[in-house]
Amino acid sequence: MSSDHITPIPHRCWAEIDLAALERNLKSIRASLPASMKYVAVVKADAYGHGLHQAAARMMHSGADLFAVANVSEAISLRELGPDWPILLLSPLLPEEDRFLTEYKLAATLSTEDEIARFAAVGKSCGEPISVHLKIDTGMGRLGVWHVNAPALYAKIIANSHLQLAGIFTHFASPEDIAFTDEQRRLFLHALDRCEGISLNEIFVHADNSAGIASMPEESPFNAVRVGLLQFGILPHSHSLLAAVNPQPVFSFRTRVGVVKQLPSGTTISYGRTHTLVRDSTIAVLCAGYGDGIPRAASNRAEVLIHGQRCPLLGRVTMDQTIVDVTDNPNVICGDEAVLVGQQQGAEISITEFSEWAETIPWETLCSVTKRVPRLYRTPLGI
Ligand SMILES: Cc1ncc(COP(=O)(O)O)c(C=O)c1O
Known part of the structure; x- marks a missing residue:
């Protein structure tokens, strides 16, 4: 049958995505933060089901500074949108995936000494340092070096010419629990204090996800936020102080x-x-x-x-x-x-x-x- 005769099939079930609302949300979150605060847009899992390319392309023009995805496939897909956007992988790499770090200019989350050796080997073989964000476990019990051991791992990264420290971060386990979150902030800061010679204004220092922003101190010691759900217009929990941001569903x-x-x-x-x-x-x-x-x-x-x-x-x-x-x-x-x-x-x-x-x-x-x-x-x- 010629394509002239193809009748479009009507949609039986569909999702509507309002990209203008996404842009407004991102801008209003940014406006609620200090102007110097950088914005890490979390777009893993196909931008939370909204469509990675469409959502990220819109956010590139709305004030995102860096994109965070879960894995290498998502990062490779995102890289199609532009050669220069910084992309951070939030999940650990499998050893066979290490080579993609240079091929697609990706930053890795680093939690272990083993990863230092692996990523540095890739950096050495391609002649360019691998960009890493050191993750510190302050109570999530998932990825990251345990906070007590963070300064030692930091020193090893800095001493390795095949690695470049682009960021340092932690992740909150229960951001609606303000007391526990404050303790995680304190442990993160304490670990940073013990990283000798660290220059925090040259790297991304990030902890706050959507719910974290609600309890972020006015004078945040960190210089970036890492936002997923809120940018899609959804409050992380019903009593969230973020209602003031007035997010609109996307x-x-x-x-x-x-x-x-x-x-x-x-x-x-x-x-x-x-x-x-x-x-x-x-x-x-x-x-x-x-x-x-x-x-x-x-x-x-x-x-x-x-x-x-x-x-x-x-x-x-x-x-x-x-x-x-x-x-x-x-x-x-x-x-x-x-x-x-x-x-x-x-x-x-x-x-x-x-x-x-x-x-x-x-x-x-x-x-x-x-x-x-x-x-x-x-x-x-x-x-
Ligand atoms: C490491 C990390 N950072 C940030 C986020 C974004 O969190 P939220 O969607 O609550 O803003 C997530 C989401 O799961 C995450 O795993």
Whole structure:
């Protein structure tokens, strides 16, 4: 068939990404910080499901200074956007991946002596020092050199001509716990104090993620923040002081009604028969299920918006369909839009609310929207 005759296939379930909101969020986060504070944009996991290229390209023009990704594949993909942007790998490298550090000009997170030897070997063989950010473990118990041992590892990096220290950082374990976070800040600062000859204004010194910014002291001793969730318009927790930044959601998650039908009282709904209709009802079958990223845990709990009205989920979410009660929403017809996360006719379901129904967190919800779901960029050009 000639391409003239191809009819576009309508979307059954899609995510809308508002890049102008992303830009506004980044700028308003920056505006809430001291002007000298550098901005590390965390864009791992496909920019939290928003699309790495589209999100990062927008952030390059909105005030990001450095991009942080999880792994080498993400970094290589991001490198396509430009040869000069600094890129930091947040996850450890596998030994076979070390060579990509020079090939794609990436900075590595460094936590161990073994990594010093490996990265320096790569630097030596290519004749250029490898850029590293020393990570200090102040209580996360994951990556990073234990804070007590950080000055010794720092000294080894500095003494190695095949490595170049580009940054130093720590990661908060529980940033909503201000006392524990303050203790992590104190341990980080104490470790920095003991790094002999360190010149903090020549490197990125970063600790604060989205929630960390809320409790950051006015005179922060650090010169960079490392932000993920907040730039996508989502508060890290409900009592966050960051409401003042007024973040606007970037992501919404939508589907359509596939079938509307009447069922008698007493009928059970979906697999496992976990819901029984208590009245004669009208149900709408939506064109999305856990194969698209509606968590099964949201079964019998979540709501969707149709015609701006909340409609409860009935029974279990299935792979390709989800059933909702539209008995009190009489004008629903096949083809109508149903909003899982986002706004419709002045009503809104936030990603935080949706995540609570699914007993998870917004970070995981965003990462769980599957490949089957196209991302539609509504505002790709200027604001
Ligand atoms: C090391 C590191 N830094 C920063 C972030 C960004 O955190 P948030 O999305 O809470 O801003 C993450 C996210 O998981 C992370 O793993």
